[in-house]
Amino acid sequence: MAAETVLEAQGLTKRFGGVAAVNGMSLSVGKGEILGLIGPNGAGKTTMFDLLAGSVGVSAGTIRLMGRDITGEPAHKRLAGGMARTFQIPRPFPELTLLENMLIARQAQTGERLWANFTAPRRIAAEEAAAKEKALGLLDLVALRRLADEPARVLSGGQRKLLELARVMMADPKVILLDEPAAGVNPALLEVLIARIQEINASGVTFVLIEHNIDMVSRLCSRIVVMAQGALLFQGRPDEVAREPRVIEAYLGGSGA
Numbered sequence: 673m674a675a676e677t678v679l680e681a682q683g684l685t686k687r688f689g690g691v692a693a694v695n696g697m698s699l700s701v702g703k704g705e706i707l708g709l710i711g712p713n714g715a716g717k718t719t720m721f722d723l724l725a726g727s728v729g730v731s732a733g734t735i736r737l738m739g740r741d742i743t744g745e746p747a748h749k750r751l752a753g754g755m756a757r758t759f760q761i762p763r764p765f766p767e768l769t770l771l772e773n774m775l776i777a778r779q780a781q782t783g784e785r786l787w788a789n790f791t792a793p794r795r796i797a798a799e800e801a802a803a804k805e806k807a808l809g810l811l812d813l814v815a816l817r818r819l820a821d822e823p824a825r826v827l828s829g830g831q832r833k834l835l836e837l838a839r840v841m842m843a844d845p846k847v848i849l850l851d852e853p854a855a856g857v858n859p860a861l862l863e864v865l866i867a868r869i870q871e872i873n874a875s876g877v878t879f880v881l882i883e884h885n886i887d888m889v890s891r892l893c894s895r896i897v898v899m900a901q902g903a904l905l906f907q908g909r910p911d912e913v914a915r916e917p918r919v920i921e922a923y924l925g926g927s928g929a
């Protein structure tokens with residue numbers, strides 16, 4: 673690969689009891705790339721994100737982020753190190769407003785703030801005003817600003833996906849793992865989502881995109897990795913993936929589990 677590698681997984685394995693959800697999976701993501709990650713239901717895609725983001729520990733294998741071995745690091749350190757992930761099923765706090773949901777995401781990232789409130793109240797107030805501005809700007813980016821003061825429970829499934837993207841952007845990540853961002857998103861919102869991903873990518877952010885919407889993957893990704901039964905099945909350009917017999921067979925073969 674010509675571009676510098678920002679994220680690299682080698683031989684990743686995750687066993688749950690006797691079952692290997694991910695089994696010796698390797699992938700590498702180039703700087704500025706939008707890498708597609710596809711595969712039938714149960715192929716191990718979300719588990720792969722859990723491993724990369726640190727939500728679960730590996731059974732075997734190594735993960736490098738910008739050249740640094742992060743395999744043993746907890747999730748919050750990987751986030752601080754520049755990698756964020758969205759969840760396949762976003763769970764915003766339903767009774768908090770969109771803006772509050774955004775600001776909570778940030779608080780979790782900055783960690784302990786109580787002491788700073790005593791020692792530097794003015795700096796904290798300025799930081800909080802800046803965070804609010806940033807949150808509103810990001811809500812605007814995903815066409816949700818007019819709902820900033822509404823509770824998150826009013827959002828449709830598709831809008832939750834957009835809020836989820838805005839939420840992870842609060843951390844200024846360099847790499848974003850998107851888990852099925854288009855699921856449940858209506859066609860008009862889907863175009864907003866695609867445009868925003870392209871825009872964020874153009875500003876230098878690298879993406880890995882899990883998605884069943886093949887049209888979206890083909891539009892966004894120049895390279896696609898296909899997983900089946902926890903392992904790498906194939907990787908290539910969208911047109912190569914579309915005509916690869918092993919890929920077609922894996923999808924026709926049902927759940928892959």
Ligand SMILES: Nc1ncnc2c1ncn2[C@@H]1O[C@H](COP(=O)(O)OP(=O)(O)OP(=O)(O)O)[C@@H](O)[C@H]1O
Binds near residue numbers: 693760
């Ligand atoms: N915490 C867990 N405990 C036991 N088994 C699990 C766990 N998480 C995932 N699995 C199993 O691992 C396999 C891979 O699941 P995973 O969610 O990673 O697939 P996926 O490719 O994301 O599927 P989908 O496209 O449906 O989201 C499945 O068989 C699943 O049941």
Ligand SMILES: [Mg+2]
Binds near residue numbers: 717718719760
């Ligand atoms: Mg999944």
